[in-house]
Amino acid sequence: MHTHNDTDMKTKKRVELEKLRSICDPAIFLFETTEDVTKETEEIIGQKRAVEAVEFGLSVEQQGYNIFAAGPSGTGKTTFIQIKAAAFAKDKSTPNDWCYVYNFENPDRPLALSFPAGKGVEFQKDIANLLMEIKLELNRVFTDEEFNTKKRLLVQSLENNIDQKWKDVENYANTLNLGIEKSDTEIATFPIRNGKSLTDEEFNELDEVEKKNLKKKREKVQEKVNEILAEIQKVERNITRILNNLIKTILEESTTPFLSILKTKYKRNQSIIDYLESYGADIVERFSIFIKKQKANKDNLLESLLDEDAKLERYTVHIFVNNAGKEGAPVIYETNPTYQNLIGKIEYKNSLGSLVTSFKRIKPGALHLANGGYLILQASQLLRKPNSWEGLKQMLKTNCIIIENISEENSVIGKAGMKPESIPLNVKVILIGSPYYFELLSSLDEDFYKLFKVKAEFHAQMERNDEHIEKVVSFVKQFAEKEKLKPFHRSAVAVLVDYSSRLISDQYKLSTRFQDLTKVLVESSYWAVRENAEIVESQHIEKAIQKQTYRSNYIEERLRQLIIDGTLMVETDGEKIGQINGLSVMSTSEYRFGLPSKITVQTYAGGGGVTNIERETSLSGQIHTKGLLVLSGFLSGVFAKKRPIPLSASITFEQTYNMIDGDSASSTELYGLLSSLANVPIKQGIAVTGSVNQWGHIQAIGGVNEKIEGFYYVCKEKGLTGEQGVIIPQQNVKNLMLNQEVIEVIKDGKFHIWAVETIAEGIEILTGICAGHNRNEEGSFPDGTLFRKVEERINKMYETKKSQPKTRTLKPYKRR
Template identity: 50%
Template structure:
């Protein structure tokens, strides 16, 4: 006869009704509606640690003190970070503008010039005007009477000297009885004369030999004079060309000085002045770019004209960063941190079938735009572009931004020969991501802890308190104003806080996941409007939650239907040996629900220990393996102190065909094993959750509300009989935020929730039999559950011991027979 557990002892283990749901009283909010509450101006609720770290990280200006903002999605970390960065940026000076200009000494290395904020645009406009003035003044100079007069004088002087040389040559030719004629190729032919007329070849051949020889010598002498005259005239041409070139340069310089001197006086920076002087000298050297073409323009001339226009690009200014519109430091959020989006690029144009580029096609990246301020990047997006992460770290370490081609970073052939001058970098980078990524980067990337020394961690929940109630009401007021929602009654605020407590999973806390709360605000206001209400009440909040669940619980209902019709076998009444209801939480998108699973255990004589059928079929995870190994340790520690454990057992989750992991069912599996060993049945109307350690202590689990509600819904569908309920770890009582219908069923005695600390307490609730205590001399008391387990194991040990002894005898007899036979063979 089994020793029963007293009912009053079982009653003590029930969770008090007041602890099943921690309701927020509407009176906690002093105002009737949110219209009477001041909106939340700034800051974030319940993140004191993050706020403190954020203020420190934004204020400190030392190298390496960039920020990593860690936290789960929906906590408002991105919105808050942007707001705080903008707030900090207002008190900082506006950063400099940056321009790229042509490098007259090294054309492939454009120069970077900096100007106070807003003056970069002014510099570009002045330089554009200067270029127009230069073109106008040069054309005006070359068309001026003074220039033309100087040019004519030089040309006339050249022509006079050239004519004198030709006159002298012509006189010499007449003396020698020759004439000079210009050929079509620009040469000069010497022709002998006879009686004042040119001699033909026939006439020349009929002349005496002495005459012919004389003519040849004269021709040779004359050709020498012609060559010398031509050479002297060419020298005169070069001289006049040089004089005209020098005249052009001097004329251009005289015209440029009044244009450039005001610019040099305005821009006192040494680098800018050097650029302006080199600009002026280059214009003087290349003044031909500005001359006006005359006459008809043919297609080839048009191409040349286009080339001239390209030559004039060198005098342009590429305004890379313009901070004219800022009122403080910049705050840039880069949502797609690719290499070029972050660090800029050099673009290309098609010219005569080839790709060309120049410094005017250098484009900035987010790092340029955020220079002097704050750059915000999602770390997950950044790590999807490994080259971006690598280069960002390098630029933070070197303190400069260098625009390079991505193909060069990959070791491929470079497509651009431009090497723009690096720009000094002074930016605070703020990465937004999860705590897991922060941990991984800290472990695997040696540069990460050096560059991101400030961790701003957002918590998932916060402690309840009067201050948080007021802040929450202020948040609801500000959100309603922003989204144009109806005002909320304080009863609705209380319902919202109860939902926030359930999300936090702790009666003492509230969730900081304002994404879900904001969604509920919008939907509750919608249902209030549908009901033609002017204020959102608690029933509208509850309706919004019900509607959310209805839209998402299709799978939950389908599985419950399968249980009702018996396709999925779950018993919620009666008693059975080695069978128990375990509880699991299933997730479909953002909806989680609990489902009971039948767990069965069979025990028999053997030495294989506990066989996990899920493990044998590769459907069990490592945490589930660990839970079953703990069961073996518990059984051995309690029942194998003086003899081996002669046990083989199989455990399985019936009708499950997907992977199972976690140890929250380890106590449930142990209950089934103890029932099978003791042959004492378990009440099927009680479901169990909780993990266990080797000493039999029950440990907390997650998803306790979903598990209880899932089993309650199944019991309700199959029929409540007043004997059903759930056993949970005592540590999970503080996590209870059960639905009103479950609380009402418990209050009416139709459903029960027990809390346990040990396996002994749980098995007594499940069987109604005392677990029993061990006496070192006599073992467990007879009639108790552990006494039955001990007795069964002793029987198993005796049986396996007898079988082992018989086996040893058989083995010894066979060995003796073989020895006798071998001796006979030796004698023979």
């Protein structure tokens, strides 16, 4: 049996101590604490590609060059974009003010007027002063003696005319021996005899002929009365027309000077000139609201004042967007991008069971406030809000903002509808989100690429070089000063740099997720304060990391305890055939940890191939199923060049009841399969991770540090033997950033890490037997090697299959 290769392979493939993690030497820093650091950085660190994309997107003025900033959370992209947009905004002109005013020709379509920044308020004051001056002037005119004299003469003329006509009717009635009696409700006639009206008794004594004559006379008088009433009404209308014309003439003469002043001031804006023309004409037409009622008691005084304000509201200005006092373009970060918060809304109030509104109840949205500048939105929030994405698209495509209350379509209560005039839109929109949202929008919405032509891709990692380390130091200094933290010693910064590499499991990279680093900075300063330290030392950083882990690893400790007490069957000592420890990574929302699982394999003669028990029970994901199919490819390629393998095998993760996916255990499953076929035991103190291809080459996996540490802690609890360790892919050596405890144990020779490139190398470490995977000149594997044992087992399966009697197919009996 070829066992000599065991020690050689273990030694050859053992990962050297210096490759277990990268260590930042504090001596590379020229400062003692971050207080001594003078160089600061304003740019986002390690995102050169994204920075160039953002600058390009912010600089291009053409339509459609909005920006989608894609990348993982915590990289600082939102803060960077806000700062960058603000820097660009400083050099841009301040956008115009916008006002809504009453549309005298179409009240349901308020007019939008534009003014240079700060001039909107000025126009509002001008109109307010205009209204006040007109009210004062009209009050003066309407109380002027000349006007009242003309008015009184017209009224007197009307009254004299009416009196004369009534006298004519009365005289006519007298000639018929009838009198006329007028009241508020009716006009009555009565008979007269000898200059006196008849009493009811005297009237009843008249004979029927006289009564019939009186009736005919009354009818004649009534005809005269009706004629006179019609004439009176005609006279009244004529007098009213004359009076109104008089008032309008006076109004035009009174208001024209005030309006002319504003027309001269705003002569360059035709929209305002047109508005002032309509303004003056409407005042002339609706002069009655300016005439104070003579009767106003205490009970209805407040009501009359409120009513007057409501009537005069049409002559005011609604400041919609006010940029007075602002410099440069606006930068708006809308954190709640509902449709109304984006597009604006029209507010309503209840009036007699109906919802009514006015142009002064139009409210701006984020697009109005950002118009002429930059609007920053979170893609995830935008897509969660009904109609927001479609609304934003529509505004960007049409380059104007149209305010519509989309809720009106589904409203049960009647509303007074209003559609304000649209406002031209010129805004740069920056969407921020994960790559998932970028792919989602680009694949499902054909308008996305037309509107967001610039992609700024932020990455979670950057090169671990002197330049980036120096920028990390500047970041630590700036953050500490901003948050009023204790200064950080250079040894603490060195540990933080290593922790940054640990976050992304790469010795040659640093994490750009500075949000994760800031949590450590804050907590380490806290522990320094608790210990009355003046500066943050390396031990404070390490304590902060340990405490963060402690707050999050309850589930890990609970599962590990189930292994320790034997509930979950994982062995860390001895040897077993067809049994091996695989490693997987489990995670919560903020914590990842590794955990060993027992994988078992049974092989037997047959033709069913490799059966994945998880797949048969719908607990296997597609990638895991693919990994198992690769095993069949490897076995067929190595052992079935000339004939198919008469093999049946079943593989399962023992005591797992959740979905299993990923192919990082495919090499582990293949080791177990080879062990079962060769009838050679596997050392249970060694756990394995790594995927495999059909040629037996080991491929890289993720979570290598968590997997190693997870198995180490189980071995530690069950007892370290000095023979335990983990086999990893050679490609993952650069990803090793193990914690100090594991490194110390490895340094003492109580735990080991092996990095392999092929299945043959791994199986030799696991079994202590030479793999012998290269065939000799006769085409056979060397005697005593593991591959020879596998092939001999397969040959026996062939012989067993050949010796089995062939089943005859009975033909149906035919009656002759």
